[in-house]
Amino acid sequence: MRAYPAAAGKPSxxxxxxxxxxxxxxGHLLAAEESRSALGLDEVIFIPSGDPAHKRGRKIAxxxxxxxxxxLTTLTNPKFTPSRIEIDRKAPSHTVDTLREMRRSYAPxxxxxxxxxxxxxxxxITSWKEYESLPGLxxxxxxxxxxxxxxxxxxxPRQMREAIIPLEIPLLSISSTEIRERIKENRSIKYLLPEPxxxxxxxxxxxxxxxxx
Ligand code: NAP
Numbered sequence: 001m002r003a004y005p006a007a008a009g010k011p012s013x014x015x016x017x018x019x020x021x022x023x024x025x026x027g028h029l030l031a032a033e034e035s036r037s038a039l040g041l042d043e044v045i046f047i048p049s050g051d052p053a054h055k056r057g058r059k060i061a062x063x064x065x066x067x068x069x070x071x072l073t074t075l076t077n078p079k080f081t082p083s084r085i086e087i088d089r090k091a092p093s094h095t096v097d098t099l100r101e102m103r104r105s106y107a108p109x110x111x112x113x114x115x116x117x118x119x120x121x122x123x124x125i126t127s128w129k130e131y132e133s134l135p136g137l138x139x140x141x142x143x144x145x146x147x148x149x150x151x152x153x154x155x156x157p158r159q160m161r162e163a164i165i166p167l168e169i170p171l172l173s174i175s176s177t178e179i180r181e182r183i184k185e186n187r188s189i190k191y192l193l194p195e196p197x198x199x200x201x202x203x204x205x206x207x208x209x210x211x212x213x
Pocket of ligand 1: 121
């Protein structure tokens, strides 16, 4: 169990940065840092999805590769920590299971959680396992590019809407899809992600175009 000093009886505020991170990039780092400073978070834990059930049939880099890239990315910020919680779970990754497991590793009342992810992912939240339980476990920080944050949360149940904190991230224009496409087309990915991650991708031949047979 982590021992967080309960400053003046207040629980610590922990950001949980959830994503496939295929690959992780500077947009994710910026989103985590903006969330940390806007919400006064004590720490941000990066959790790459282990087995994202909603991405079956899509080719994604292995959980270990995505974890190592997350580790390399978070190395230099003492407030950012990578977690293997979903990588090590031998079951499909569901946010509700992760939050319940995380909660068990802290003393009761010692922490409050802020689950941080992309607005696009949050828009599909009603298809997530036991989504109605999420507001009781965390606030949900939906990060987006400027101009998108106010969009269409109206269709969500009121309790869910009230748990969501929209956060526009200036300069959040990098996307994992764009990086994968660039690699396939032999275009540069320099300055889109940390250099050690770029080197890791090339060294391990990730995201290359499949040779035609
Ligand atoms: P996604 O469909 O890959 O991403 C949707 C959009 O959000 C993309 O534009 C993506 O940009 C962006 N994004 C994703 N994670 C982000 C982050 N942490 N910070 C900033 N932007 C982010 O979504 P996903 O990665 O699969 O899912 C996001 C999270 O929701 C994961 O933790 C996942 O486990 C959870 N989720 C849970 C369930 C469930 O419990 N059943 C179902 C779906 C998703 P990039 O492509 O550049 O990352």
